[in-house]
Amino acid sequence: MNPPAASPPAAAPASGFRRFVFGRNLRFTLLRAAALAGVCFVVFKFILLPVRITGASMEPNYRDGRINLINTLAYRNHPPRRGDVVGIRFSGPSLMLLKRVVGLPGERIGFREGRVTVNGLPLDEPWLRHVSNWNLDPVELGPDEYFVVGDNRSMPMHLHTFGRAERVRILGKAVL
């Protein structure tokens, strides 16, 4: 009696694995991978800039250590709006400030008991969670300036970076 032939199912997992990794046609798989890498490079280098939030100035809405994306195409068709959370560049895009726009060009912006005032009237700020005692005399914004501030006004005013940002410094809008 002949011994049973070598069982072919033993080879099946190996070929399944190869097919899973390399696809039916290695050349097309490599092309697809290269195209995907190219698209990812363009998207995350120029359009959706990934940022890691450092610091407490936007808490509790944007927590320290979280990842976010800055959409650089957000303001192609319209200027930044009040309430938008924007990325503001320094000398380049490697580091940026994450702040909320509260004042638009030409407005007079100040703080009264922690609340933003726009042309002397208090601004409704649903994003504000902490009360504070910040007070600042109104400043008039230029034709190309936006007033930006963080959401966390429970921290001392002198430790918080806020003020007028030129339009060219606003890189884009936070996505998340």
Place this chain on the structure above:
Amino acid sequence: MKHLQRLLLLLAAAALAWWLYGVFFPAPEKLIRQRLDKVAELASFTGKEGNLARVAAVTQLVDCFSSTVQVRVDSPAHAEHTLSGKDEIREALLAVRAGLRALDVQFRDPQITLNGDRTAAFVHLTAEARIGTDRELFVQELKLGLERLDGQWLVARLETVRTLR
């Protein structure tokens, strides 16, 4: 096939020549970047640094500045003040090193503009500093003026820039 081999060999030789030219005759921008990297490295220190090492690092750092250097600091945290000359810079650097346990400085996004005769340059960059083991970053935009003296790029002017006004 022979032509293709020759062409590839020619391209490789051209690339090698280009690379060697860059090594032996570096562009001013490259030299300035190297100088800035050196400044950031010398400005950084750890808690393990001894007194001699501290003085040596400060001396080396001061040598990166020109004798007529002017440093103007104007930030919301500090009142505006100016340091002039190497001696004032040395004193300020020693005071900083004595007051902090550790400091890690890095320069990001340097934008270099050379003047016409390429003997002076203007650099706009962002300095990133981490003090001690804090996770908090200190970020400050800076403008630097550099001059080429005796083949070396030295910082002649440094001032802080307010990102938000």
